Amino acid sequence: xxTNKTSEQPLIExxxxxxxxxxxxxxxxxxxxxxxxDISFTIREGETLGLVGESGCGKTTAGRTILHxxxxxxxxxxxxxxxxxTAKDIEEFRKKATxxxxxxxxxxxxxxxxxxxxxxxxxxHHMYKSEQERRDKILELMEHxxxxxxxxxRYAHEFSGGQRQRVGIARSxxxxxxxxxxxxxxxxxxxxIQAQVINMFDELQSKMxxxxxxxxxxxxxxxxxxxxxxxxxxxxxxxxxxxADIYERPLHPxxxxxxxxxxxxxxxxxxxxxRIALSGEIPSPLNAPSGCPFHxxxxxxxxxxxxxxPEFKEVEKGRFVACHRTEEINS
Amino acid sequence: MALLEVKDxxxxxxxxxxxxxxVNGVSFTLERGKILGIVGESGxxxxxxAYSIMQILAxxxxxxxxSIKLDGQELVGAGEKVMKEVRGNRISIIFQDPMTSLNPxxxxxxxxxxxxxxxTDRDKQQSWDRAVEMLRLVNVNDPEKRMKQYPHELxxxxxxxxxxxxxxxxxxxxLIADExxxxxxxxxxxxxxxxxxxxxxxxxxxxxxITHDLGVxxxxxxxxxxxxxxxxxxxGTADEIFYNPCHEYTKGLLxxxxxxxxxxxxxxxxxxxxxxxxxxxxxxxxxxxxxxAMKICMREHCxxxxxxxxxxxxxxxxxxxxxxxx
Ligand SMILES: Nc1ncnc2c1ncn2[C@@H]1O[C@H](COP(=O)(O)OP(=O)(O)OP(=O)(O)O)[C@@H](O)[C@H]1O
Ligand SMILES: Nc1ncnc2c1ncn2[C@@H]1O[C@H](COP(=O)(O)OP(=O)(O)O)[C@@H](O)[C@H]1O
Ligand code: SF4
Ligand code: SF4
Ligand SMILES: [Mg+2]
Ligand SMILES: [Mg+2]
Numbered sequence: 001x002x003t004n005k006t007s008e009q010p011l012i013e014x015x016x017x018x019x020x021x022x023x024x025x026x027x028x029x030x031x032x033x034x035x036x037x038d039i040s041f042t043i044r045e046g047e048t049l050g051l052v053g054e055s056g057c058g059k060t061t062a063g064r065t066i067l068h069x070x071x072x073x074x075x076x077x078x079x080x081x082x083x084x085x086t087a088k089d090i091e092e093f094r095k096k097a098t099x100x101x102x103x104x105x106x107x108x109x110x111x112x113x114x115x116x117x118x119x120x121x122x123x124x125h126h127m128y129k130s131e132q133e134r135r136d137k138i139l140e141l142m143e144h145x146x147x148x149x150x151x152x153x154r155y156a157h158e159f160s161g162g163q164r165q166r167v168g169i170a171r172s173x174x175x176x177x178x179x180x181x182x183x184x185x186x187x188x189x190x191x192x193i194q195a196q197v198i199n200m201f202d203e204l205q206s207k208m209x210x211x212x213x214x215x216x217x218x219x220x221x222x223x224x225x226x227x228x229x230x231x232x233x234x235x236x237x238x239x240x241x242x243x244a245d246i247y248e249r250p251l252h253p254x255x256x257x258x259x260x261x262x263x264x265x266x267x268x269x270x271x272x273x274x275r276i277a278l279s280g281e282i283p284s285p286l287n288a289p290s291g292c293p294f295h296x297x298x299x300x301x302x303x304x305x306x307x308x309x310p311e312f313k314e315v316e317k318g319r320f321v322a323c324h325r326t327e328e329i330n331s
Numbered sequence: 332m333a334l335l336e337v338k339d340x341x342x343x344x345x346x347x348x349x350x351x352x353x354v355n356g357v358s359f360t361l362e363r364g365k366i367l368g369i370v371g372e373s374g375x376x377x378x379x380x381a382y383s384i385m386q387i388l389a390x391x392x393x394x395x396x397x398s399i400k401l402d403g404q405e406l407v408g409a410g411e412k413v414m415k416e417v418r419g420n421r422i423s424i425i426f427q428d429p430m431t432s433l434n435p436x437x438x439x440x441x442x443x444x445x446x447x448x449x450x451t452d453r454d455k456q457q458s459w460d461r462a463v464e465m466l467r468l469v470n471v472n473d474p475e476k477r478m479k480q481y482p483h484e485l486x487x488x489x490x491x492x493x494x495x496x497x498x499x500x501x502x503x504x505x506l507i508a509d510e511x512x513x514x515x516x517x518x519x520x521x522x523x524x525x526x527x528x529x530x531x532x533x534x535x536x537x538x539x540x541i542t543h544d545l546g547v548x549x550x551x552x553x554x555x556x557x558x559x560x561x562x563x564x565x566x567g568t569a570d571e572i573f574y575n576p577c578h579e580y581t582k583g584l585l586x587x588x589x590x591x592x593x594x595x596x597x598x599x600x601x602x603x604x605x606x607x608x609x610x611x612x613x614x615x616x617x618x619x620x621x622x623x624a625m626k627i628c629m630r631e632h633c634x635x636x637x638x639x640x641x642x643x644x645x646x647x648x649x650x651x652x653x654x655x656x657x
């Protein structure tokens with residue numbers, strides 16, 4: 001939340017990460033779907049980095065690849081200064097880096113009790129010496145996320161969406177991680193419940209010093225929870241900046257359109273807002289445009305934009321943008 | 332005369348577990364050319380209100396009492412023949428998931444032409460022309476080509492726009508949109524909302540916009556109904572609801588969401604869990620979650636109270652204010 005408790009030390013460093021899926025194109029041919037295409041950034045210890053962008057732009061894939069749930073096609077993940085390479089590195093890393101999923105309805109096994117759902121990672125990683133220790137750990141985790149001990153023996157399907165999301169979060173905390181990828185963790189929840197869960201993420205962060213990669217499509221929620229925000233488009237990162245800066249003064253043309261489209265819950269502001277309408281459809285990642293991936297929809301596009309890919313570079317201190325025309329269009 | 336007048340509507344589902352009172356005394360009027368927003372948490376009765384107006388409830392559902400008048404004509408009990416005519420020519424509905432209402436085995440063109448042919452006396456060529464015109468109206472690029480495509484060949488946003496084209500094909504007086512953009516990206520959503528507003532002002536229809544997104548309401552709606560547990564807790568102009576909320580649930584809802592000038596401070600959630608309609612409390616249905624609940628709230632349901640000519644709310648706090656002269 002507040003920038004002062006995040007350190008300058010990167011916890012996670014992502015270098016030139018690529019994730020290509022092979023898609024069957026018939027006749028024994030396959031073509032690569034470039035879900036994540038050469039992204040680089042760092043996440044500081046104790047920080048929340050928000051990740052936004054249109055559906056299908058590669059947010060979930062980026063999150064999963066960082067955690068090595070998918071083997072990266074290329075690139076490197078560096079955790080506390082050490083590159084994750086061998087099977088052993090990955091196993092160790094998985095105890096420190098976990099994921100919370102979007103859908104509290106389908107991500108939990110309905111036939112398991114809450115205690116067993118939360119305890120499963122403890123079993124997998126052999127993280128207790130006695131049954132008593134396992135029990136204590138589970139109860140402690142439940143307490144962290146605001147669940148009662150009497151919930152332990154109940155089944156996930158007996159819970160409301162907000163409670164299930166708490167169970168999911170308790171489970172992801174079981175291995176005592178310091179980094180959590182939160183993939184749309186409140187999107188499936190009712191508005192009145194969202195705030196409870198968002199506050200819980202905040203509290204857990206300050207209590208346990210957690211670092212988050214927070215993926216969500218609600219930009220107001222992302223801005224609320226994030227220190228910095230990264231914007232993705234078609235598998236690439238187009239802008240990365242301080243949450244307040246990017247929201248108030250987006251520099252990349254796509255960020256500008258995205259932020260102008262946010263439905264603001266204030267009639268006077270909403271009426272005065274000038275939305276930047278984007279023409280055209282989102283191109284398929286199987287067939288990404290040449291040059292700048294945004295050029296087919298960008299109101300500022302010039303011939304050179306179709307020819308060469310803009311570099312993702314630091315244009316102000318701590319502020320990265322991938323656009324040929326950043327200076328011209330923002331002065 | 333109001334275009335649509337709903338009075339004391341009660342709709343229930345008769346299930347094995349008992350009677351689910353999904354809509355519990357809903358009243359409102361809708362004038363020609365206006366956009367009315369209905370907000371409320373999931374299960375609060377928004378969709379059932381809409382389905383009651385259209386009389387497309389599931390088999391277990393029934394309008395138990397109340398009146399729904401369209402241009403003065405009573406629809407409750409009017410019979411299927413009248414309702415067919417209403418659904419065909421007067422009121423259209425767009426559902427949340429366009430795939431549930433588009434048939435995957437027919438082309439976009441076949442489905443659009445069918446809708447047009449059913450509701451107007453155009454012949455085949457005229458229906459084709461009209462369908463292409465409708466697609467153009469909703470900003471679908473290459474409309475002639477799209478006519479020959481199947482739903483799965485279009486993106487989500489495009490399918491939703493085809494749905495809108497279909498709903499508008501019969502030039503309805505009222506368009507009911509049940510969470511039409513919930514599944515879409517903000518940039519696509521912004522385009523569709525703009526489009527709806529645009530078409531609305533061009534052909535002068537009224538819109539009932541059902542959503543849980545207060546941002547969408549702020550952007551689009553003239554008037555707002557806030558529902559809780561099957562009833563209306565507050566209704567008024569958008570400005571009244573956002574800047575002068577007078578029901579504790581509305582206030583809680585507005586406090587719980589991040590705003591445009593968010594400071595990063597803690598959000599103020601509404602405590603407790605959503606209501607169980609099979610287990611309704613006696614007095615105000617929001618009382619178990621309300622921080623300001625008083626004794627009377629537990630005992631007695633609060634009737635709708637007039638705040639001003641543009642605004643009413645069903646909350647005992649307003650009486651207290653009145654008594655205290657605040
Ligand atoms: N296992 C897979 N095999 C093939 N393609 C995949 C796979 N997973 C994702 N993709 C494709 O990769 C691209 C990025 O998908 P991803 O799930 O990362 O998007 P996202 O940004 O998380 O979208 P959303 O907001 O809808 O969750 C999409 O085109 C998707 O269809
Ligand atoms: N077919 C059905 N059978 C039984 N109960 C139903 C049915 N459809 C809706 N309900 C109940 O009616 C209430 C209102 O639902 P709905 O209007 O769909 O809510 P929302 O405000 O989310 O649109 C809920 O309690 C729901 O479970
Ligand atoms: S590089 Fe060109 S097309 Fe891409 S965002 Fe910048 S101006 Fe637009
Ligand atoms: S009537 Fe009472 S319980 Fe209900 S919202 Fe108002 S103050 Fe709260
Ligand atoms: Mg995703
Ligand atoms: Mg609904």
